[in-house]
Amino acid sequence: MYVAFDDTDSVTSMCTTFLATEVVRALSDHDLIGYPRLVRLNPSVPWKTRGNGALCLRFGKGSGASSVIGQIGDLKVRSHRRSLGDPDQDELMERCSRLLRLWSRTQEDASPGLVVSPSPPSPRLYWRTVREVVPKEEVMEELRRIGASALELSGGRGVIGASAAMAWRPRDRTYEVLAYRAKERWGTPRQVMPQDVERLDARFPSTFNNYDHVARRPAIVPHSPCPILFGIRGDDVSELPEAMRSVSSEPVDRWLLFMSNQGTDDHIVRRWRELRPWSSYRVEGEVVRAPATIPGGHVILRLRTKAGEVDCAAYEPSKEFRGVVRQLVPGDLLVAFGELRERPRTLNLEKIEVVALAEHRRKVSNPACPDCGKAMGSMGRGGWYRCKRCGRKAQGGERTELVPRAIEEGWYEPPVRARRHISMPLKRQLARGLRS
Numbered sequence: 001m002y003v004a005f006d007d008t009d010s011v012t013s014m015c016t017t018f019l020a021t022e023v024v025r026a027l028s029d030h031d032l033i034g035y036p037r038l039v040r041l042n043p044s045v046p047w048k049t050r051g052n053g054a055l056c057l058r059f060g061k062g063s064g065a066s067s068v069i070g071q072i073g074d075l076k077v078r079s080h081r082r083s084l085g086d087p088d089q090d091e092l093m094e095r096c097s098r099l100l101r102l103w104s105r106t107q108e109d110a111s112p113g114l115v116v117s118p119s120p121p122s123p124r125l126y127w128r129t130v131r132e133v134v135p136k137e138e139v140m141e142e143l144r145r146i147g148a149s150a151l152e153l154s155g156g157r158g159v160i161g162a163s164a165a166m167a168w169r170p171r172d173r174t175y176e177v178l179a180y181r182a183k184e185r186w187g188t189p190r191q192v193m194p195q196d197v198e199r200l201d202a203r204f205p206s207t208f209n210n211y212d213h214v215a216r217r218p219a220i221v222p223h224s225p226c227p228i229l230f231g232i233r234g235d236d237v238s239e240l241p242e243a244m245r246s247v248s249s250e251p252v253d254r255w256l257l258f259m260s261n262q263g264t265d266d267h268i269v270r271r272w273r274e275l276r277p278w279s280s281y282r283v284e285g286e287v288v289r290a291p292a293t294i295p296g297g298h299v300i301l302r303l304r305t306k307a308g309e310v311d312c313a314a315y316e317p318s319k320e321f322r323g324v325v326r327q328l329v330p331g332d333l334l335v336a337f338g339e340l341r342e343r344p345r346t347l348n349l350e351k352i353e354v355v356a357l358a359e360h361r362r363k364v365s366n367p368a369c370p371d372c373g374k375a376m377g378s379m380g381r382g383g384w385y386r387c388k389r390c391g392r393k394a395q396g397g398e399r400t401e402l403v404p405r406a407i408e409e410g411w412y413e414p415p416v417r418a419r420r421h422i423s424m425p426l427k428r429q430l431a432r433g434l435r436s
């Protein structure tokens, strides 16, 4: 029996993954089948609180091998590979509804949804919800088709995310271990040893997005007043509990391992005919207008793509990544990944591959007059010149020199703190040998 929920938290408190630990504890008379799933959905939806994450758990009667995947108080959380039978749907609905009502921040804008179902929705629902904006009616129709029960509080928009999380059948997956704080510490500054976090990349090679080596800051510690102490992400689930223990910190109140679509690029639309706002794309193109820095410190350049010209933006929070973008010149060929914003209509860059660098030349002097040999003066636009002595007009012919490029062909991405949860970091992409 699948249990999924979303939209329980607010910007100032709670976290839907914490509710997952409460559900696991409350339903410990049933067995957990597989890993709890933390599923990130379309990062462009305007009504997300933070990372547009939804949760899905599966309960049953465990059989075969099991492993420890967490600790909540005295409870060692075990996950079973297979299930021999389902708990009662109504019983699970009733017990989880109570928890949802207890923990949801409905007084602070949350619009929670809970879905309980003996079978998951079509995987198509996941792919639509991770890449587009999906109307709730469409989701409700799919839930009726599969015989799911749903609880909607304060509008119940969360059923969209919950159903999509349940619909996820991983093609690619990563894992995250989340460590939580004791309740009395929620909202206070977190105590986590930065040096231990800095060492994670080297000690646990499958982990990623741990530490910002330029800003010299841990990236595993949230800044919101939520119950999470830190979260470590990686490809090899067996490394994560040890990685967690290697970080000295205030006491860890509870911890749990999640399977996730974080770091997979599942949100990126690769085959498209036109670019539509509220979705993220892989776009090939040629730089046609040099990068310009606009007020606020954002850097904008124009790319010619198969669907026409589009402005691409490296926003201020992407920090040193803007320095890379500033090095591009007209003629450079790129592959760009990013979300298309509606207003201003820009492709918000998540990473780029510089495929081919153009020859960059700079004018050294104006041409000489073809009639009298005297140096000509520029007429302004269009590369036209006029001879100062005889008045002859001519276009082009100026002397230029090659400007050495301060950038190489290859991949570039923003620093850890400016990355999306679902974006595939280059560390992971290159380790897997994936081409763009």
Ligand code: ATP
Binding pocket: 006, 007, 008, 009, 015, 016, 017, 041, 042, 045, 047, 048, 049, 050, 051, 052, 053, 054, 110, 111, 128, 129, 130, 131, 132, 133, 134, 135, 156, 157, 158, 159, 160, 161, 162
């Ligand atoms: P957190 O990351 O802290 O859990 P959040 O960023 O996930 O918070 P939510 O509070 O879950 O934010 O809000 C996201 C809302 O958007 C949910 O109600 C979810 O159902 C809905 N939603 C998610 N993806 C889509 C989509 N593609 N189309 C329409 N609605 C969506």
